[in-house]
Each structure stands twice: as C-alpha cells, then as structure tokens.
Amino acid sequence: MAYVAEYLAFIRGFSRNAKLFIWFSALSSLAAGLTYVVLNLYFLRVGLQEGFLGGLVFYSSIAGVIFALPAGRASDHFGRRDALVVSGLVMVGGSLVQVLFPVPAMLVPATFITGAAWVVSMVTGGPLLVESSGREERAHLFGFQFALSMGIQVIGSNLGGLLPKFFAALSGASPGDAGPLRATLLVGVAILALSLLPLFLMERRHAGQADRPAEPTAVFKLNLTNPGLVWRLILPQTIVSFGAGFVMPLQNVFMDRHLGASAAQIGLIAGVGAILTGIGSLVAPIAARRWGKVRAVTVSQGASLPFLALMGLVPNLGVYGGASLVRVALMNLANPLISNFSLEVVDARERATVNSLLNMCWSLGWAVSGWAGGWIMQNVSYTLPYAFTFTLYSIGIAAFYLFFRTYDPPLASLRSPEPEPDDRRKGLPAGE
Numbered sequence: 235m236a237y238v239a240e241y242l243a244f245i246r247g248f249s250r251n252a253k254l255f256i257w258f259s260a261l262s263s264l265a266a267g268l269t270y271v272v273l274n275l276y277f278l279r280v281g282l283q284e285g286f287l288g289g290l291v292f293y294s295s296i297a298g299v300i301f302a303l304p305a306g307r308a309s310d311h312f313g314r315r316d317a318l319v320v321s322g323l324v325m326v327g328g329s330l331v332q333v334l335f336p337v338p339a340m341l342v343p344a345t346f347i348t349g350a351a352w353v354v355s356m357v358t359g360g361p362l363l364v365e366s367s368g369r370e371e372r373a374h375l376f377g378f379q380f381a382l383s384m385g386i387q388v389i390g391s392n393l394g395g396l397l398p399k400f401f402a403a404l405s406g407a408s409p410g411d412a413g414p415l416r417a418t419l420l421v422g423v424a425i426l427a428l429s430l431l432p433l434f435l436m437e438r439r440h441a442g443q444a445d446r447p448a449e450p451t452a453v454f455k456l457n458l459t460n461p462g463l464v465w466r467l468i469l470p471q472t473i474v475s476f477g478a479g480f481v482m483p484l485q486n487v488f489m490d491r492h493l494g495a496s497a498a499q500i501g502l503i504a505g506v507g508a509i510l511t512g513i514g515s516l517v518a519p520i521a522a523r524r525w526g527k528v529r530a531v532t533v534s535q536g537a538s539l540p541f542l543a544l545m546g547l548v549p550n551l552g553v554y555g556g557a558s559l560v561r562v563a564l565m566n567l568a569n570p571l572i573s574n575f576s577l578e579v580v581d582a583r584e585r586a587t588v589n590s591l592l593n594m595c596w597s598l599g600w601a602v603s604g605w606a607g608g609w610i611m612q613n614v615s616y617t618l619p620y621a622f623t624f625t626l627y628s629i630g631i632a633a634f635y636l637f638f639r640t641y642d643p644p645l646a647s648l649r650s651p652e653p654e655p656d657d658r659r660k661g662l663p664a665g666e
Contacts, residue, residue, distance in 0.1 A: 245378060251315075252366040254432040255359065256379050258318070261429030262355075263383040267390020267508060268422040271501045272398070273332070274486050276415040280336045284487055288608015291483045293342055294349030295604060298356075298597025305354040306590025310583070314362040315436040321354035322430040329426060333419045349597070356593050361585040364577050372578075376570040377515045384512030384566075388505040390422075395501020397421060409497060459581045464588055467576050468595050470634035475599025477626030480607040480619035481546075483600065485558075492616040493551045503555045507562040514567030521567070526642025527575045531568040532635040538564035539627060546620025565627075579641070 274287055309317040328348030331340055367375045401414035458464050481488065489495035489503070514534070521530035541561035545554050580588045607619040
C-alpha cells in the first residue's frame with residue numbers, strides 16, 4: 235500500500251505538459267489497439283497477400299530510417315509540442331487514405347508518410363517526458379504513461395474485435411467481411427484525430443529549456459558528446475528490432491491464417507496482453523530499485539524467451555495465446571526502463587537526436603525483417619520466422635547486459651534510501 239500511495243503522490247505532482255502528453259498517448263493508444271487487430275485482416279479481405287503486407291512493414295519502417303534524424307533535429311529546434319502536432323495531423327491523413335483506398339498505388343505512399351509521422355512522434359515523446367519531469371519522479375512518469383497506454387490499448391483491441399460484429403449486424407454482412415472491418419477502422423481514425431486535442435493545450439518548450447530553441451545544426455551532422463556510449467545503446471536494440479520484425483508486425487496474420495483465430499479472439503489476446511504489459515510497466519520501477527535498471531531489463535527480457543519458443547513450436551491457439559501473453563508482459567516490462575536509461579545517460583541537448591538514432595535503427599530492423607517475415611510466411615513456413623526472432627532476441631539481450639552491466643550500482647547499495655546523485659556519467663566504464 236505504501237508503494238501505491240507513493241505512486242499516486244507522484245502522479246498528482248506530474249507537470250501540466252506531462253499530463254497532457256499522457257492524455258494524447260492514451261487516446262492514440264486506443265486507436266492503435268483497434269487498428270492493430272483489424273488493419274491487416276482488412277487488407278487480406280480486399281485481396282492483398284502476406285508478402286505485400288510484409289512489404290508495407292518495409293515501407294513504413296524505411297520511412298522511419300529516413301526521417302528519424304531530421305525528426306529529432308526538428309524536435310530539438312522547433313519544440314516538442316509542434317513536432318507532435320504536425321506528425322499527428324499527417325498520421326491522421328495517411329491512415330484515412332489507407333482505409334479508404336486499399337490498393338497498392340495508394341497504400342505504399344500512405345504507409346510511407348504514416349511511418350514518417352509515427353517516427354516523429356516516437357522520437358519526440360521520450361524527450362518531452364524527460365524535460366517535463368524531475369529525476370526522482372521520472373521512472374514513475376515513464377512507467378505510468380506506458381502502463382496507462384497499455385491499459386487503454388486493451389479497450390482498443392477489444393473494440394477492434396467487437397465493432398466488426400456491430401457493423402455486420404447493421405449491414406447484414408459477416409463480421410469478417412471488408413465492409414465491417416472498414417467501418418471499424420474509420421472509428422479508429424476518428425479517435426486518432428481526437429487524440430491531437432491535448433497537444434494544442436501544451437506549453438511550447440525547446441531542447442530541455444523553457445523558451446530558447448536549440449542552435450541550428452546540419453541534419454546529418456551528429457557531433458555527439460560520447461559517440462561510443464550512443465552506439466552501445468543502439469546496437470542491442472537494433473539486433474532485437476531485427477528479431478521483432480520477423481513476427482510481431484504480422485502476429486494477427488499468423489493467428490488468422492495459421493491458427494484460424496477470429497477477429498474477436500485476436501482482439502482478446504491483444505487486449506489481455508496489453509493489460510499484462512501495463513501491469514509489468516508499473517512494477518518496472520520496483521524491479522529497477524531492487525536490481526538496477528540494466529539487470530531488470532536483462533532478467534525480464536531473458537525470461538520471455540521460452541514463451542517465444544512455445545509460440546512458434548506449438549500450433550494451438552490456446553497455447554499460443556497463453557505463451558504470447560506471458561512473453562509480451564516480460565519483454566515489454568523493460569521498455570520504460572530502456573527509454574528512461576537511454577535518455578538519462580546522454581547529454582540533455584542530444585536526447586532527441588539519440589532517440590532519433592535509436593528509432594532509426596529500430597525501424598531499419600523492422601524494414602528488413604518485416605519484409606522477409608512476410609515473404610517467408612507466404613512462400614516457406616509460418617513458423618520459421620519465430621526461430622530467427624528467438625536467436626536475434628537472445629543475442630540482443632546478452633549484448634545490452636554486457637555493454638551496460640557496470641552502470642548498475644552493487645545490489646547492496648540499491649537498498650539504501652539515500653537518493654543517487656544526478657550525474658549522467660556515474661558508472662561509465664574507464665576511458666569514457
């Protein structure tokens with residue numbers, strides 16, 4: 235109970251910008267949960283194939299690679315709020331085109347611009363939260379925002395599973411037909427548009443300072459204070475992203491085509507997974523306090539690997555659903571800790587740039603392996619991509635621990651109530 239009271243006290247003390255971003259994040263997560271369940275099923279129903287869907291993952295992700303650094307520089311120079319507003323408007327427009335014109339000539343450019351807008355939002359959100367919070371409350375802010383987003387995504391996932399039945403009843407069609415799925419996706423676009431309203435109420439802030447924009451620099455000229463540190467942050471996450479791209483973007487296709495799941499079943503599994511992920515993110519600060527952030531990330535992600543193996547090895551929807559729920563909770567418990575850790579150890583003026591690099595390399599992994607995963611599912615095997623994912627996850631998790639194990643203080647010192655000094659370079663290996 236003491237921990238709950240502490241958490242509530244931190245929540246009440248969050249800044250105005252942090253609270254408004256949480257509202258934006260919650261509503262956009264509602265739309266994302268709905269879209270995740272339905273979009274690929276809709277594309278399949280209008281005649282598109284798994285290989286083409288993998289290609290869409292490639293176009294969306296390669297946009298992230300191309301626009302990640304410019305997005306970070308724009309966010310640093312023009313401010314977090316304006317970057318989020320512009321990217322949100324573009325995402326709404328691109329999503330609407332995807333739903334209304336599901337033909338390759340329209341889907342490819344719409345998917346590309348939507349991917350570009352998504353990466354702007356991703357590279358901007360983390361720095362905004364860091365700059366809208368103090369060191370003591372930051373882990374709670376990241377954890378709460380992530381947990382709430384996951385909780386709201388549950389509602390979106392279940393809406394994605396149930397709304398096709400509602401629209402099917404109105405039209406006399408089957409819930410799996412393209413018409414009810416299209417109507418459901420339009421509801422998601424409307425929610426996404428609504429999520430932009432809190433952004434207009436935010437105060438404009440720039441690059442860690444209240445009113446002064448960052449000095450303009452060339453978009454692709456990094457000038458990082460500690461490039462060795464940054465590349466050690468990037469490499470493990472890039473390896474994990476290559477693994478994730480093989481299966482995660484097309485999980486609903488795997489369940490639909492290989493396991494025979496309905497949209498409602500897919501929505502239920504995704505919704506419960508989001509609940510467990512949210513709970514995991516709430517306990518992430520406890521794990522970090524007891525073990526240190528690096529150890530907490532390594533243990534939680536490593537423990538997810540046996541369940542990933544079950545997902546690919548046992549062709550049963552019940553086993554797949556149960557294993558996927560445990561896997562997603564354990565793997566994603568680490569997400570707010572990784573974000574928090576990555577942005578704390580770099581120079582404040584470089585946070586959006588580093589976040590851009592992280593997202594750029596993540597998108598590169600999804601671009602390549604997402605396309606490959608779709609092609610393998612269509613032409614070779616639905617289960618083979620899981621073997622690639624397992625192997626790459628194992629390598630990425632081990633690399634993160636090896637690179638950053640010295641950043642965690644000894645376990646005994648974590649039990650001390652004394653606060654840690656605000657020193658980004660504490661724990662750096664000798665020579666950094």
